[in-house]
Amino acid sequence: MRLLSLTLDQFRNYEQLDLLFPSGTQVFYGANAQGKTNLLEAIYLCTCARSHRTGRDDELIRHGQSFYRVGIRFLTDQNLEESLSITYQMATSSKPSSRTIKYNGFDMARVSDLMGLFHAIIFAPEDLQIVKGGPAERRRFLDILISRTDRAYFRDLQEYWTILGQRNRLLKHIRDTNLNLTRSNRSKRSQDTKITDQENQTGEDVQLNKKTPDEQKKRTSIQFKMDDYLHLDVWDQKLAEVSSSILRKRLDYAKYLLEYGALSLMHLTSLKEELSVSYRSISGLDSSMSKKEIETYFFNRLKTARDDDIARGSTAQGPHRDDLSFSLNGQDARLYASQGQQRSIVLALKMAELVILSRRTGEKPILLLDDVLSELDASRRHQLLDVISGHQVFITSTDVSMFQPWDGPLHLYAVSMGTVTPEKAVEAKEKKEAKKEQIVEVKVEAITDKKD
Numbered sequence: 001m002r003l004l005s006l007t008l009d010q011f012r013n014y015e016q017l018d019l020l021f022p023s024g025t026q027v028f029y030g031a032n033a034q035g036k037t038n039l040l041e042a043i044y045l046c047t048c049a050r051s052h053r054t055g056r057d058d059e060l061i062r063h064g065q066s067f068y069r070v071g072i073r074f075l076t077d078q079n080l081e082e083s084l085s086i087t088y089q090m091a092t093s094s095k096p097s098s099r100t101i102k103y104n105g106f107d108m109a110r111v112s113d114l115m116g117l118f119h120a121i122i123f124a125p126e127d128l129q130i131v132k133g134g135p136a137e138r139r140r141f142l143d144i145l146i147s148r149t150d151r152a153y154f155r156d157l158q159e160y161w162t163i164l165g166q167r168n169r170l171l172k173h174i175r176d177t178n179l180n181l182t183r184s185n186r187s188k189r190s191q192d193t194k195i196t197d198q199e200n201q202t203g204e205d206v207q208l209n210k211k212t213p214d215e216q217k218k219r220t221s222i223q224f225k226m227d228d229y230l231h232l233d234v235w236d237q238k239l240a241e242v243s244s245s246i247l248r249k250r251l252d253y254a255k256y257l258l259e260y261g262a263l264s265l266m267h268l269t270s271l272k273e274e275l276s277v278s279y280r281s282i283s284g285l286d287s288s289m290s291k292k293e294i295e296t297y298f299f300n301r302l303k304t305a306r307d308d309d310i311a312r313g314s315t316a317q318g319p320h321r322d323d324l325s326f327s328l329n330g331q332d333a334r335l336y337a338s339q340g341q342q343r344s345i346v347l348a349l350k351m352a353e354l355v356i357l358s359r360r361t362g363e364k365p366i367l368l369l370d371d372v373l374s375e376l377d378a379s380r381r382h383q384l385l386d387v388i389s390g391h392q393v394f395i396t397s398t399d400v401s402m403f404q405p406w407d408g409p410l411h412l413y414a415v416s417m418g419t420v421t422p423e424k425a426v427e428a429k430e431k432k433e434a435k436k437e438q439i440v441e442v443k444v445e446a447i448t449d450k451k452d
Contacts, residue, residue: 005018008071026413043368250322
């Protein structure tokens with residue numbers, strides 16, 4: 001896959017921009033805070049309609065404007081030229097915010113339809129949170145990866161959150177109803193105690209003067225409570241069904257990340273580091289379970305935890321609470337790995353993502369490297385460049401000198417204050433002996449083929 005052009009309108013610090021990209025590696029260089037990362041962000045946005053830096057589209061709009069538009073043209077590995085654009089309009093007092101996605105000129109009704117059309121993988125400083133951040137960061141990484149190869153998974157996620165919201169609202173309703181009944185019973189017992197004390201003092205049967213309880217109202221309240229629990233059974237079944245699909249696919253992709261990620265890290269570190277990846281979910285869940293077995297198991301777990309969920313007013317277990325665990329040389333990478341080691345793990349995961357996308361889509365993803373090379377030592381930089389050869393690469397950097405020895409062609413773009421100036425292409429350096437090229441090829445193939 002190759003990106004042919006990028007068009008920006010009111011995006012971040014760019015008023016308007018049109019860039020054409022020849023084949024080869026593209027390098028955006030310049031001082032910090034000039035707009036280099038914004039270019040990669042715009043390209044990545046076209047993969048899933050979501051920025052890798054923020055979940056708020058309003059933040060992507062140029063200051064003082066009310067909309068943004070990002071458009072790309074790209075060439076697939078089947079030699080088909082296609083186009084894609086995303087336009088976002090900020091909400092006003094009379095209209096809600098809106099987003100329009102066009103593919104080859106046609107409107108797309110759902111974001112899920114965008115998944116899998118354009119493939120780009122970004123390596124950015126924010127990605128360090130995949131290892132050192134909370135579970136939500138790791139779930140997001142895994143969910144986006146799966147969604148880009150399986151649109152049904154993205155729709156399952158949307159359905160899951162809808163059902164989870166319905167179940168949580170019902171749990172809160174049942175909890176509040178139970179609390180109100182408890183308060184009512186306490187009030188009634190208190191009233192009965194006062195009546196008994198009065199009878200003891202006067203010797204009269206005050207019970208005769210007491211108001212008769214509304215039995216019909218009591219029966220209606222009990223019936224409502226029974227109906228609530230029947231509705232909860234329905235939501236439990238629906239939640240278990242969609243969860244089983246999500247969990248089965250997450251377990252599969254965690255295995256892929258382990259296979260290719262471990263190989264990638266060994267390649268990056270010259271066999272010095274060993275990576276382990278595991279999916280942490282509800283207790284007792286086994287990776288060998290079928291989708292139906294997971295559904296039955298999770299449904300029973302929901303039933304067992306029902307009273308606790310009602311008391312809490314929310315669902316305490318499920319895909320929304322799961323996590324990916326990374327271990328480096330047998331130790332928890334989040335707690336014990338150095339920042340340099342954590343960065344290498346993220347790169348290994350991204351390289352695994354590259355292999356997974358390539359194999360499952362038949363397309364070579366575009367690579368977006370946001371100031372990554374400057375963070376690597378010479379050895380790991382060389383190993384990374386070996387792996388990404390054959391892909392179109394976009395790189396940001398403050399130091400263009402590090403690209404002087406490069407297997408080109410290399411295209412430089414000076415970025416300053418929201419202006420991008422293409423410069424003369426740097427021709428490829430002379431190829432070294434065929435023996436070295438063969439070694440590089442073997443290294444690349446090792447990552448993708450060793451586990452076959």
